[in-house]
Amino acid sequence: MKKLSALIVVSLFSLNIYMHGSVNSFKSGQDRSIEFPDTENYLTITSDLHTHSVFSDGHVWPNIRVAEAMKDKLDAIAITEHLEYQPHIRYIPNKNRNIAFLEAKKAAEETDLIVIAGSEITREMPPGHLNAVFIKDANTLFNIDESLLPEARRRMSEAVNIEDLSDEELEVADQYALGNLYSPFEALEEAKRQGAFIFWNHPMWGSQANDGVSRLTEMHKQMIAKDLIHGIEVVNTEEYSEEALQIALDNNLAIIGTSDVHELIEWDYDSSKNEHRPVTLILSEKRNQNSIKEALLDRRTIVFYKNKLIGKEENLVPLLDSILGFKSLGYRGDTSILRVEISNNSSSDMTLKNLSAYNFSRSDDYIFIPKNETKTIMVKTLEVIKAIKLKFEVLNAITAPKKHAVVEATIEI
Ligand SMILES: [Zn+2]
Ligand SMILES: [Zn+2]
Known part of the structure; x- marks a missing residue:
């Protein structure tokens, strides 16, 4: 009898471990991989630095965020709960605002996914919402002082009729209004003291x-x-905001793209339609938290969004050089028509526009290469030559509003 109960305890215990380690078992369904090659100087880290769970206004447990990230083959995620907006507070009191991170970290234990601690500091405009990632303690980034309730209610009444709120709604609204009274500067100063990377969300x-x-x-x-x-x-x-891109360029801010997912990634982005979540590609020296943070603070980022790549020229062009490969397949028969194979080593479709002086024989000046595929173009070189220089505008690579990256390749024949 004794032995039997020990067995039950052991099997329950292992079931428990299995449940936390189960993020790898969500492997069914379509391929959703988001993969980009490393550049000559850096590793290309794929990340989603803005996601939610039930610990603020999301509707899944944090382990689901980990499973989704595994499915998308991301390197890193942050779960960034609203510190001040806690709509499930009655059922999930969430006194310790680090729990969402700790739950995700626990779920990712047996995987190589990097889980970054973060929070969304949530204010009315200005300054709106700001994410602090690589924080040490979320609990010191917000302050709810109940003694300020009369002032919080006064401000709230400017926006809503308090009488119309249910007890439950009022509870949530009170916390939010009280949270909003805490200086965003103080919250950000504290995040900075903790060594955080901070970005302005959805401007x-x-x-x-x-x-x-x-x-x-x-x-x-x-x-x-x-x-x-x-x-x-x-x-x-x-x-996507062109104005935000211009603000990033004018003020030397890192260019960030995130899913800000609240429900399920697969509901929001249908991979059977070639959709993918927006991610930030981070050009990092090493695959660890310190190096990734250093890369973010150094503004080495590119956004991948709707099969477009958005980034500063200095970051984007080296990535394009790794994504696109050019290879001569020789002349066709005894013609002066050269076959050039262009490969796309990435999860983004690529669209090129010919900027060279050569014309092509089996295509116009637009070349579309689906993700992870190759395309052979026929280049009319007019005479047989030993090397060729091709130049393309990459129409899905944006370096500034309405401006696209240009790549050049010299191909030995
Ligand atoms: Zn937000
Ligand atoms: Zn958010």
Whole structure:
């Protein structure tokens, strides 16, 4: 009898371990891999630095975020709960705001996914929402002082009719309004003390910018001047902001793209339709947290969004050089028509426009190469030559608003 109960305890215990380690068992379904080659000087780390779980306004447990990241073959994720907006607070009191991170970290234990600690510091505009990642303790980034309830309620009543709220809604609204009274500067200073990388979330979001235009306010300018904002989301979920890209370029901010997922990645991005979540590619020296943080602070990022790559020229061109391969397959018969194979070593479809002086014989000047495929073009060189120089505008690679990257290749024949 004694032996039997020991067995039950052991099997329950291993079931428990199995449940936490089960992130690898979500392997069924379509291939969703998001993979990019390393550049000559750096590793290309794929990351989603903005996601939610039930510990704020998401609807899944953190281990699901880990399983989804494994399925998408990401290198790193951050679960970034709203510190001040806790709609499930009645059922998930969440006194310790580090729990979502700790749960995700536990779920990722047997995997090589890097789980980064982060939080979303949530304010009305300005400054809106800011993500701090690589934090040490989320609990010191927010402050709810119940004695300020009359002031919080006064401000809340400017936006909503408090009488209309249910007890449960009022509980959530009170916490949010109290959280908003805490100085965002103090919260960011504390995040910076912890060594965080901080970025401004969804500056184009309709609820905080009703014309959809990202604009820096005086408060944002002060935060940038004090080195309290290091990056900006140029892409959030479905949205891309050219204004945000310009702000990033003008203020030397890291260009960030995130899913900000609240439900399920597979519901939001259908891989059977060639959709993928937006991610930030980080050009990092090593595959570890310190090196990734250093790369972010050094602004070495590129966003992958709807089969487009968005980044500063200095980061994007070396990545394109690794993605695109050019190889001569020799002349066709005794013609002066050269066959050149172009390979696309990435999870992004690539669209090239011919900028060289040569014409092609079996295509126009637009070359489309699906992800992880090759395409052979026929180049009319007019005479038999030993080497050829080709030049393409990469139409799906954006280096500034309405500006695309250019790649050049010299091919030995
Ligand atoms: Zn947000
Ligand atoms: Zn968010």
